[in-house]
Amino acid sequence: MTDHERGAQIDVAVFGAGRIGRIHAANLARQRGVRLKYVVDVDRAAASALAAQHGAQAVDADAALADGAVGATVICSSTDTHADLIERSAAQGKHVFCEKPVDLAIDRARGCAQAVERAGVVCMIGFQRRFDPTFAAVKARLDAGEIGTPEMLVVTSRDPGAPPVEYIRRSGGIFKDMLIHDFDIFRWILDDEADTVHATGSCLTDPAILDAGDIDCTAVTIRTKRGRLCQINTTRRAAYGYDQRFEVLGSGGMLQAGNVRPTEVTAYSARAVSTDVPEPFFLERYRAAYANEIAHFFEAITGGTPVRTTIADGVKALELAEAASLSWREGRTVRVGCGA
Template identity: 75%
Template sequence: MIEFALFGAGRIGKIHASNLVRQPGVRLKYVVDMHVPSAQALAQMHGAQLADVVQALGDPAVGAVVIASSTNTHADLIIAAANAGKAVFCEKPVDLTVARSRESAEAVRRNGVLCMIGFQRRFDPTFAALKARIERGEIGDPEMLIVTSRDPGAPPAEYIRSSGGIFRDMLIHDLDVFRWIMGDNAQTLHATGSCLTDSAVREAGDIDSTAVTIRTKNGLLCQINTSRRAAYGYDQRFEVLGSKGMLQAGNVRPTEVSAWSAGGISVDVPEPFFLERYRQAYAAEMAHFVEALTKGTPVRTTIEDGVRALELAELATLSWKKGMALELRSDGEIEAMTEA
């Protein structure tokens, strides 16, 4: 039996708790959250206990932790859990700064603990199937990736102010998809953006619409377009052009029923938000983490993946602010960036 401590009893914490307790040989022992009513309600739901960080990490019976708390706590909790010898599942991003993310990765390496970062899109059945077909050579060598990622609406301004900005908060998933699908590292990146959907976003110091172009070290190309507003639902899709053809991964809709009439043909709009769109992916990633714990298999999304995605997010942020394309001259070394 593997006993877990969960940090964070908010929206994503509830999802992870529910998926975790479904796994065989697992027990959720502690729930930790500064908002006691939320922690208490979630703990009661799953037969767990309330605890603080010291109690949860100091219990030798706890073998692993799930970090679903606010982003500004991630690095501290990863480092503390690694130093306590606990396996770690942590929601993205590792931190809002590359330096602190690298410190977290070093703590994981130094203590030799298992650590997985929650890039759930890699576990989406449609996206994973597309990746498998690329690996089987169905479209030859991938040459270009085009990603569309649009939220139904912007989050509250209070959240935006502490989120690290759209590139770290929203596009970090798309940047991870780029690395995963193309299997290459970025060399040049140009990011631009505007505030087109909500003046509150501008007042919070951020943008809500972006366009990012990436060229890899091997000359592969990627374009990512994102928006905080899609009136028709949560729009998540991409296509990969290869030397022998193209693969597309489309949206998920509540049903696949289509209506045909003299007035036209209609289908359901996409799922309303990420909770519904990635329901299966969240379940699959937690099952994968538990399997890695019990069978010793490598995790698919490592803390190094988290660091690399954040490096690209920071690069994109700087590109947008400077209004120019930037080059990553040394892989992973953002300090070495120069004008392209």
């Protein structure tokens, strides 16, 4: 990541002062030529605290969006506010960085994509995994032809523990809430679109999740238009931490992206040789990725270059989540609409 010289300064408004909002705010603050001007949160205390930390102001959404000096918004508020904030930002000619998902409703998400296109603003979706050094290295080496033509992708994506059931109830279901990242990884790594999707799953960790109409572990299979295969396995609870791996088999070899460990200590006892468990959760695991994606966003704005994770990618991932959800509910293979 290099910071090139930039003439003008970009003022930014961050929506959402929760965990991920705080991460983005801190990373923003490190970009040269970028100033965090506003923090917006329905929890005014949280907004004020985060604003104070970075010399910004806590204001309401209307004020932030009305300020013509604000060149970009960073949307990390609750999912039900994303579409509205994207559309309002775009209408004001502000560039947008938005956390996934665009919206739980595919039509609304498509509407946002159109609004962004009409406004001609940059809109980047926070698929931070593409900016993880390990994942990005796999992609780069794959693109360089190191293992020939990709044929098969196996994604292991496991959370360390389920969120509260109240969260799950409003989450849009495991496919839209959790696997949406994996669907984006699939499209990015195989550089192909789904032809058919099959999903199954179970509720094995907590019956309350089933009562909420959801499941906590899934097994998804995608066959692409070019006949490539992808399997994704997920769970809401891996006792050993946050497990984020994938491997891509090509005609000439395989590339694996492994977990990241806090330290490189190996311990030998009478019973076992052991190393650290993976980083505990996404904030630690994707620390570098979050920094990289924000840098990428502002470089794209200032340099006029395209962003790597567009709102179209956000819509595509959502389509796959919908297809998987349908497959699971109806117990059948689902053919995905049009490709590109």
